[in-house]
Amino acid sequence: MKKLSLAIAALFVAAAPAGDHGGKIAWTHVKNAKEYDALIEQSNKAGKPTLLYFTMDG
Amino acid sequence: MKASTKVNRWLLLAGKTDAVWKKFGVTGAPTLIFVDSTGKKVGTGGRDAAGLIKQFTETAEKYGRAPKWAESEESASGDAKKDAKPLVVFYRDDKAKSESAEQEFSDKGLAELYDKAVWVQKTIDLKSDEAKKLGITALPAIWIIDARVDDAKARVLKKSAPKGATIKSDLAAILKTWKKDEGSTEKPAEEPKKE
Numbered sequence: 742m743k744k745l746s747l748a749i750a751a752l753f754v755a756a757a758p759a760g761d762h763g764g765k766i767a768w769t770h771v772k773n774a775k776e777y778d779a780l781i782e783q784s785n786k787a788g789k790p791t792l793l794y795f796t797m798d799g
Numbered sequence: 800m801k802a803s804t805k806v807n808r809w810l811l812l813a814g815k816t817d818a819v820w821k822k823f824g825v826t827g828a829p830t831l832i833f834v835d836s837t838g839k840k841v842g843t844g845g846r847d848a849a850g851l852i853k854q855f856t857e858t859a860e861k862y863g864r865a866p867k868w869a870e871s872e873e874s875a876s877g878d879a880k881k882d883a884k885p886l887v888v889f890y891r892d893d894k895a896k897s898e899s900a901e902q903e904f905s906d907k908g909l910a911e912l913y914d915k916a917v918w919v920q921k922t923i924d925l926k927s928d929e930a931k932k933l934g935i936t937a938l939p940a941i942w943i944i945d946a947r948v949d950d951a952k953a954r955v956l957k958k959s960a961p962k963g964a965t966i967k968s969d970l971a972a973i974l975k976t977w978k979k980d981e982g983s984t985e986k987p988a989e990e991p992k993k994e
Binding site for chain 2: 785787
């Protein structure tokens, strides 16, 4: 578990866009399943893939 | 350009998004899943940082709807000449307007023309000599060029507006009269209509 968390942190530092620092990348916190569907619709329009991060604590 | 700007990042907290957890069969956390733009699972996040970074980049390239951007203006110009295709140059900076304009290239309608042209992004400073020489006074700017033509003015076929539908219609119009075996004889570039 710890190993994956560190890996995720490293990923976010390496892939951080301009303006993000220290691996603190902005995440979209999905409120519920309905909002998830709405976000998928938006991403389809934008033609963007998504990384889903399932976690017990946000 | 960082791949992270081309891949959404969503956090799904247990207890709030259980239906989504169930949909993907997720039973433990943390779990990383990549989905394409339609929400279809296309990969599972790996367990090492280097692997994850690679996956991130590959997912952006494989599943993101965007032109295949050339590495540099020089290589793009070379490819456009070799393949006898129009060259689309996206002059930009790192400001929000340019970031927003980049999204316009993911327009669904424009996607059908991705293979018909060569695409390149060129970061440019408005105060630079290059910008002055080109006559670029505002960013973003999108020029459709015939790279086979040497004359600096004649090679610019169209100065398009940063809207997916406009880029599509401008490029489609150029392709209609495009001659594969010679430099285009299109009329000189027109300024984009102000919105």
